[in-house]
Amino acid sequence: xxxxxxxxxxxxxxxxxxxxxxxxxxxxxxxxxxxxxxxxxxxxxxxxxxxxxxxxxxxxxxxxxxxxxxxxxxxxxxxxxxxxxxxxxxxxxxxxxxxxxxxxxxxxxxxxxxxxxxxxxxxxxxxxxxxxxxxxxxxxxxxxxxxxxxxxxxxxxxxxxxxxxxxxxxxxxxxxxxxxxxxxxxxxxxxxxxxxxxxxxxxxxxxxxxxxxxxxxxxxxxxxxxxxxxxxxxxxxxxxxxxxxxxxxxxxxxxxxxxxxxxxxxxxxxxxxxxxxxxxxxxxxxxxxxxxxxxxxxxxxxxxxxxxxxxxxxxxxxxxxxxxxxxxxxxxxxxxxxxxxxxxxxxxxxxxxxxxxxxxxxxxxxxxxxxxxxxxxxxxxxxxxxxxxxxxxxxxxxxxxxxxxxxxxxxxxxxxxxxxxxxxxxxxxxxxxxxxxxxxxxx
Ligand code: S3P
Numbered sequence: 001x002x003x004x005x006x007x008x009x010x011x012x013x014x015x016x017x018x019x020x021x022x023x024x025x026x027x028x029x030x031x032x033x034x035x036x037x038x039x040x041x042x043x044x045x046x047x048x049x050x051x052x053x054x055x056x057x058x059x060x061x062x063x064x065x066x067x068x069x070x071x072x073x074x075x076x077x078x079x080x081x082x083x084x085x086x087x088x089x090x091x092x093x094x095x096x097x098x099x100x101x102x103x104x105x106x107x108x109x110x111x112x113x114x115x116x117x118x119x120x121x122x123x124x125x126x127x128x129x130x131x132x133x134x135x136x137x138x139x140x141x142x143x144x145x146x147x148x149x150x151x152x153x154x155x156x157x158x159x160x161x162x163x164x165x166x167x168x169x170x171x172x173x174x175x176x177x178x179x180x181x182x183x184x185x186x187x188x189x190x191x192x193x194x195x196x197x198x199x200x201x202x203x204x205x206x207x208x209x210x211x212x213x214x215x216x217x218x219x220x221x222x223x224x225x226x227x228x229x230x231x232x233x234x235x236x237x238x239x240x241x242x243x244x245x246x247x248x249x250x251x252x253x254x255x256x257x258x259x260x261x262x263x264x265x266x267x268x269x270x271x272x273x274x275x276x277x278x279x280x281x282x283x284x285x286x287x288x289x290x291x292x293x294x295x296x297x298x299x300x301x302x303x304x305x306x307x308x309x310x311x312x313x314x315x316x317x318x319x320x321x322x323x324x325x326x327x328x329x330x331x332x333x334x335x336x337x338x339x340x341x342x343x344x345x346x347x348x349x350x351x352x353x354x355x356x357x358x359x360x361x362x363x364x365x366x367x368x369x370x371x372x373x374x375x376x377x378x379x380x381x382x383x384x385x386x387x388x389x390x391x392x393x394x395x396x397x398x399x400x401x402x403x404x405x406x407x408x409x410x411x412x413x414x415x416x417x418x419x420x421x422x423x424x425x426x427x428x429x430x431x432x433x434x435x436x437x438x439x440x441x442x443x
Contacts, residue, residue, distance in 0.1 A: 002417070002418070002419065002420070003442040004415050004416060004417055004419065004443055005404065005414075005415075005416040005419045005440060005441070005442055006413070006414070006415055006416075006441045006442070006443050007404065007407035007408060007413070007414040007416070007441075008413050008414075008441070009411070010252070010408055010409060010410075010411050011252055011255075011408040011409070011433075011436065011437075011438050012437060013252065013253055013254040013255045013302075014249075014252070014255045014256075014257070014436040014437055015255060015256050015257075016256075016257055016435065017257075017258040017259075017260060018245065018257060018258070018260070018432055018435065018436075019260050019261065020237045020238055020245065020259060020262070020426065020428065020432070021047050021048075021049065021237065021238060021241055021426055021427060022045045022046055022047035022048075022235040022236070022237060022238060023047065023235055023236055023239070023263050024047050024049065024051060024052070024098070024238055024240070024241075024425050025098060025170070025195060025197050025238075025268075026197050026235050026263065026293070027043075027046050027047040027052050027055075027235055028051065028052065028055050028096070028098050028099050028102065029102070029174070029197055029198055029201055030043050030046065030201075030233050030235060031046075031055050031056065031059060031073075031075060032055075032059075032102055032103065032106065033201050033205065033231075034077050034230065034231070035059050035062070035064045035075060035077055035078075035082075035083075035106075036077060036079065036080050036082070036106065036178075036181065036228075037077035037079070037205070037227075037228055037229055037230040037231065038077055038078075038079045038227055038228070038229055038230060039076075039077060039229055040074055040075070040076050040077070040230050041074070041075045041077060041230040041232065041233070042072050042074055042232045042233070043072060043073040043075065043232075043233050043234075043235065044071065044072045044073075044232075044233070044234045045234055045235040045237075046073050046235055047235070047238065047425075048427065049423060049425050049426065049427050050095065050423050050424045050427075051094060051095060051098070051099060051424050051425060053094075054092060054093055054094035054095075054096055054099060055096065055099045055103075057092070058091040058092065058093065058099070058103065059075075061085060061089060061091060062083040062084070062085050062089070062091075063078070063082075063083050063084030063085050064076065064077070064078065064083070075230075077230055079227050080182055080225065080226075080227050081109050081182050083106070083107075083110070085112075085114075086112075087112045087113075088113070089112065089115070090114075090115045090116075090117065091103065091114060091115065091116050091117070092117050093116060093117070093118045093122060093148075094118060094119050094122070094424070095118070095119050095121055095122055095349060095395075095397070095424040096118075096122070096424070097122060097125055097348075097349070098171055098174075100118055100122060100127075100148065101127070101130045101171040101175045102171065102174050102175050102178055103116070104116065104127075104130055104139075104152055104175055105130075105134065105175035105176060105177070105178030105179040105181075106178050106179070107139070107152050107154060108137050108138065108139040108152075108154050108155070108158055108179045108182060108183070109154040109155065109156070109158060109182055110152060110153065110154035111154065112153075113151050113152070113153050114151065114152050114153075115149055115150070115151050116149065116150055116151075116152065117148055117149040118148045118149075119395075120394065120395075121349045121350065121394040121395060121396065122148055122349075123147060123148045123149070124394070125147070125148075125347065125349075126146060126147070127143060127146050127147060127150055128145075128146030129146075129167065129169065129172050130171070130172055131143065131146055131150070133163045133172070133175075133176050133179075134152075134175065134176075134179055136161040136163070137155075137158050137159065137160075137161055137179050137183055138154075138155040138157055138159055139152055139153070139154050139155055139158075139179075140153045140154075140155065141153075158179075158182065158183045158184065159183065159184070159185070160180065160183045160184065160185040160187040160188075160224060161176070161180075161187055161188075162187075162188045162189075162190075163176050163188070163189045163190070164190050165189060165190065165191035165192055165194075167192065167344060168192040168193060168194045168316065168317035168320075168344065169194060169344070170194035170195040170196070170197070170198070170267075170317075173189060173191040173194060173198065173220075174197075174198040176189055177189065177198050177202070177220070177222060178198070180222040180224050181207070181222070181224055181225075181226075182224060182225070183224040183225070184224055184225050185223075185224060186221055186223055186224070187221070187222045187224060188219070188220070188221055189218075189219070189221075189222070190217055190218075190219050190220075191217060191218050191220060192216060192217055192317070193216060193218065193267070193317055193318075194267065194317045195265070195267040195268055195317070195318070196218075196265070196267045197265070197267075197293070199211055199218075199220065200265075200291070200292035200293055201292070202222070203292055204231070204291045204292045205228045205229075205231060206228065207222070207226060207228055208222065208223035208226055209221065209222050209223075233291060234290060234291075236261055236262060236263040236290070236293060236295045237259065237260070237261050237262045237263065238262070238263065238426070239262050239263050239264065239265075239268045239269055239271075239272075240268070240321040240322060240425070241425065241426040241429070242259045242262050242298055243271050243321075243322045243325050244325055244401050244405055244426075244429065245257055245259060245432065246259070246271075246272075246275070246280075246282060246298065246300050247275075247325045247326075247328055247329060247405055247409075248405050248408060248409060248436075249300050249301065249302060250275070250280050250300060250302060250303050250306075250329060251302075251303075251328065251329065251332060251405070251409035251410075252302050252408070252409055253302055254302055255301070255302045256299070256300065256301040256302070257299070257300055258298070258299045259297065259298045260297050261295055261297065262295065262297070262298050263294070263295060264284055264287070264294045264295060264296045264298075265293055265294055266294075266318065267317070267318050268318065269318065270315035270316070270317075270318030270319030270322070271315075271318075271319040271322035271325070271326055272284075272298075273315060273318075273319075274309065274311055274315055274319055274322075274326055275326065275329060277307075277309055278306045278308070278309050278329055278330070278333055278337075279303060279305060279306045279307050280300065280303055280306070280329070281300070281301070281303070282298060282299070282300045283298070283299045283300070284296040284297070284298060284299075285297050285299060305333075305334060305380055306329055306330075306332055306333035306334065306378070306380075307333055307334060307335060308330065308333045308334060308335030308336050308337040308376075309330070309333070309337045309338075310337070310338045311337065311338065313340055313341045316341055316342060316344075317344075320344060320345065320348075321348075321398065323339065323342065323345055323352065323353075323356065324352055324355075324356045324359075324399065324402040325398075325401075325405060326339075327339075327356045327359075327360060327374075327376060327402075328402065328405060328406055328409070328410075330376040330378055331360050331365045331376060331378055331379065331410075332378060332379070332380060332382055332410075333376075333378035333380065334378060334380050335378055336375055336377050336378065337376045337378060338373065338374070338375050338376075339373060339374050339376075340372065340373035341372055341373065342372050342373060342374065343371075343372035346372075348396070348398075349394060349395075349396040349397065349398070349399075349424075350393050350394040350396035352396070352398070352399070353369065353372070353374060354369065355393055355396070355399055356399075357369050357374055359399070359402065359403065359406065360376060362386070362388050362390075363382065363384045363388065363406065363410055363412070364382070364384065364386070365378070365382065382410055383410070383411055384410040384411045384412035385411070385412055386412050386413075387413040387414075387415070388407075388412055388413070388414050388415070389414075389415045389416075389417075390403040390415070390416045390417060391417040391418070392417075393417075393418070395418040395420075395421040396421065397421045397422045397423075397424045397425045397426065398425075399421075400416065400418060400419075400421040400422050401422050401426065401429055403416050404416065404429075404430075404433070408433070408438065419442065
C-alpha cells in the first residue's frame with residue numbers, strides 16, 4: 001500500500017529565502033515552441049515534474065531530439081510541421097491538460113492517426129472544447145463523448161479559422177494559436193482574457209502576431225506557415241507554486257519568506273491582488289522583464305487578521321489555479337467571502353470548487369455552494385482539533401498541497417493520501433517544507 005502523510009502539529013516560525021520550481025505553463029510552452037523552431041534551443045530552469053516528463057517523452061516519440069546537459073535542456077527543432085514518426089503512434093499525456101490540449105494544435109497535419117491518452121483524472125476532462133475548433137481547421141477526431149483516449153487524424157488541406165474563445169481558457173486559446181502556426185493564411189481569435197504566455201512567446205520569437213486588447217477579450221491575429229529560429233530561454237519560477245508558500249507564511253505565526261525570481265505576469269498574479277485585498281501585504285521587489293515575461297522576488301510576512309472578500313470576477317482566470325489556497329485564507333478571515341462564476345474550477349484535475357468546499361467543511365468552516373459560486377463563512381479563531389482524512393481527490397496535486405498547508409497552519413491530526421500527487425507540478429514542494437524546519441512523517 002502507498003504511504004500516507006501524517007501531520008500532527010502546526011509548523012514553527014520560520015524566516016527563509018527560497019526558490020520554487022520553474023513555471024509549468026512556460027516550461028511546456030518552451031518545449032513545444034522549441035520543437036517547432038529551426039535549430040537547437042537551450043532551456044534553463046525547466047520545471048522537471050511528471051507533466052514535463054510526459055511532454056518530453058511524447059516529443060521524443062514525435063521525432064524531436066531532446067537532451068539534458070550542463071544544467072540546460074537542448075531541444076533540436078525540425079521547423080514547423082517537422083515531427084517524424086511511425087504509424088500507430090500513442091502519446092501519453094499523464095495528468096497534463098496543458099500538454100494534451102496544446103500538442104493537439106501541433107498535430108492538425110498529421111498524416112497518420114495518433115492516439116492521445118491520459119491518467120484517470122485527465123480522462124474525465126473535456127476535450128470537446130479543443131476538438132471543435134481544431135475540426136474547423138480540417139483535422140478529424142475520434143473520441144467517446146469528447147474525452148480521452150482520442151485519436152487525431154490530420155489533413156493536408158488545413159484552412160485558417162475565426163475562433164471565439166468564451167471560457168477564458170488559455171489552453172484552448174493556445175492550442176488554436178499553435179494550430180494557426182501550421183495553417184496557411186490568417187487565423188483570427190477573439191479570446192476571453194486568460195494567461196498570455198503563448199502570445200508572449202510568439203512576440204519573443206517574432207512570429208507574426210497582432211493583439212488588440214479590450215477590457216474582457218483580446219483579438220489575436222496570427223499569420224501561419226512562417227518558420228522561426230531556435231532560442232535560449234531561462235524559465236522563471238512558478239507563481240502558482242509560490243502561492244502555497246505565500247499562504248503558509250500568511251497563516252503561520254511570526255514568520256516571513258522571500259521567494260526569488262518568480263514570474264509575476266499580470267495574467268497569473270490575480271491571487272496576489274485578491275490576498276492583498278483581504279489584508280495581506282505581499283511585496284514585490286527586484287522587478288525585471290525577461291523574454292517578455294515580468295519577474296520579481298516576492299516577500300511576505302505572517303498576518304494576524306484577514307477581511308472577507310466579495311471577489312471581483314475579473315480576477316477569476318488570473319487566479320484560476322490558486323483558488324483552493326485562497327479559500328484557506330477566506331476560512332480564517334473575519335466575515336463571509338464570496339467567489340462567483342467559478343464553473344471552470346470544477347473542470348480541473350478534480351472538481352476543485354466542490355472539493356475545496358468539502359475540505360473547509362472538514363475543519364468546521366461553513367460553506368454554501370450554489371451553481372458556480374461559493375460562500376465561505378470565515379472564522380478568525382479557527383484552531384482545528386479534529387482528525388482529518390484527505391482521500392479520493394483524483395490525486396489532484398493542488399488538493400494535496402492545499403491540504404498540507406491547511407494541516408500545517410490550522411492544526412489537528414491530518415492523514416493525507418496520494419503522497420506522490422504533487423510531483424505533477426511542484427516536485428520540490430515537500431523538500432521546501434523540510435527546509436523550513438518541519439519534519440514530515442509518512443506511514
Ligand atoms: C494553463 C491554463 C489553465 C490552468 C492550467 C495551466 C496553461 O487551464 O488551469 O493549470 O498553461 O495554459 P485552462 O486554460 O483550462 O483554464
